[in-house]
Structure formats: C-alpha cells, structure tokens
Amino acid sequence: AQKITQTQPGMFVQEKEAVTLDCTYDTSDQSYGLFWYKQPSSGEMIFLIYQGSYDEQNATEGRYSLNFQKARKSANLVISASQLGDSAMYFCAMRDPNQAGTALIFGKGTTLSVSS
Amino acid sequence: GAVVSQHPSRVICKSGTSVKIECRSLDFQATTMFWYRQFPKKSLMLMATSNEGSKATYEQGVEKDKFLINHASLTLSTLTVTSAHPEDSSFYICSATTSWSTDTQYFGPGTRLTVL
Numbered sequence: 001a002q003k004i005t006q007t008q009p010g011m012f013v014q015e016k017e018a019v020t021l022d023c024t025y026d027t028s029d030q031s032y033g034l035f036w037y038k039q040p041s042s043g044e045m046i047f048l049i050y051q052g053s054y055d056e057q058n059a060t061e062g063r064y065s066l067n068f069q070k071a072r073k074s075a076n077l078v079i080s081a082s083q084l085g086d087s088a089m090y091f092c093a094m095r096d097p098n099q100a101g102t103a104l105i106f107g108k109g110t111t112l113s114v115s116s
Numbered sequence: 117g118a119v120v121s122q123h124p125s126r127v128i129c130k131s132g133t134s135v136k137i138e139c140r141s142l143d144f145q146a147t148t149m150f151w152y153r154q155f156p157k158k159s160l161m162l163m164a165t166s167n168e169g170s171k172a173t174y175e176q177g178v179e180k181d182k183f184l185i186n187h188a189s190l191t192l193s194t195l196t197v198t199s200a201h202p203e204d205s206s207f208y209i210c211s212a213t214t215s216w217s218t219d220t221q222y223f224g225p226g227t228r229l230t231v232l
Contacts (some may be wrong), residue, residue, distance in 0.1 A: 045223035103150045
C-alpha cells in the first residue's frame with residue numbers, strides 16, 4: 001500500500017528566507033506521481049508542483065522546487081524567498097499517474113507560518 | 117484551466133436532516149470524481165470514488181447508507197449526508213480527473229458542513 005509521511009506538524013520561517021518541507025513516501029510501484037498542494041485557511045486546495053517517478057530532473061515552478069531523491073523515497077518541497085502569503089497548510093500526495101481512477105493519497109500536512 | 121465548483125460552500129443544518137452537496141466540473145467532462153473529508157488541521161481522507169453511470173466505490177469504514185453518492189453525468193456528482201449528526205460536521209472536498217489528463221486532479225473549493 002502507498003503511504004505518505006510528513007513529519008513536521010509546523011514550520012516557522014521569516015519572510016525572504018527559504019524553507020524545506022519534508023515528505024517521504026512508500027510504494028512498491030515503479031511508476032508513481034508526487035504532488036504538493038497548498039491549503040490556505042479558505043480551504044481550497046492549490047496545486048503547486050508535480051514530480052513523476054521517471055522524471056530525471058527535479059521539478060520547479062517559480063519559487064517552488066521539489067527535491068526528489070528516489071533512492072531515499074523523499075520528495076521535499078523547497079520554497080524560496082518566503083512571503084507572508086505562503087502561510088498555509090501544505091500537503092504532499094501521491095498517486096499512480098497511469099490510472100485515472102485512483103485518488104491521491106495525502107500526508108498529514110505541515111502548517112507553515114511566515115513572519116515579517 | 118479546468119474548474120470544479122461545489123455548492124453550497126457552507127451549510128448549517130439540524131441534527132437528523134439530510135444535506136446534499138454538489139460537485140460540478142464546469143468546463144470539462146470528469147470521468148472520475150472523488151470525495152474527501154477533512155477535519156480541522158487534519159489531512160484529507162478519501163471517502164469514495166465515483167465514476168459516471170456506476171455505483172461509487174467507498175473506502176473502508178465509510179457508511180454507504182449515510183453518505184450517498186450519485187454521479188449521474190460527466191459533469192455532476194452529488195454527496196448526500198443522510199440523517200446528519202454533529203459528528204458529521206466536517207469539510208467536504210471533491211476532486212475530478214479527466215481521461216486526457218490522468219496525472220492531474222482538479223479540486224473543488226470545499227463545503228463546510230455544520231450539524232447542530
């Protein structure tokens with residue numbers, strides 16, 4: 001069975017600093033996709049970044065980058081130059097990209113607080 | 117981009133009544149829709165997977181008779197919480213995938229249910 005582990009319940013960072021949110025996963029599948037979502041207090045799930053298991057390069061999207069270490073089964077999210085608006089809950093998730101009918105499996109989430 | 121809406125965004129009801137939540141894909145056909153439940157500061161827990169025209173597949177521990185899911189068309193899935201009780205109070209989020217973008221799930225904005 002697939003499993004996502006996020007060990008940091010909360011993280012604190014100052015504006016303009018970089019922060020890394022940890023995510024490890026467990027799966028016996030060779031093909032899988034890893035996702036990061038941001039959930040502000042409004043509740044909406046905002047897609048941030050995606051990494052496929054066969055992607056050789058780490059995914060990047062603006063200030064977000066994914067530090068993908070396949071051998072360690074980790075997919076940490078790095079947010080550079082933090083902004084106050086980055087304060088939110090962040091979820092790491094996984095699914096099989098070849099199966100449209102399978103849902104995302106989420107980690108427990110990390111609450112990020114950015115201070116000025 | 118693909119948009120998913122949910123209605124209502126908030127609902128307060130009395131104990132014992134039923135509540136229907138709608139999830140619509142506005143500009144695409146959703147081959148599969150998922151229903152998640154989220155308690156405050158907690159992760160999203162998959163309740164059921166819904167494919168158009170067929171019965172929903174419920175996760176273990178989710179009461180089928182209590183949480184009725186209907187996926188009558190490729191753009192609409194409904195979740196009905198029957199005989200709601202205070203412990204059903206939660207944030208309910210739907211998501212949808214398409215046949216042409218299997219690695220992406222589009223989330224609705226969520227519905228906050230409060231049962232008095």
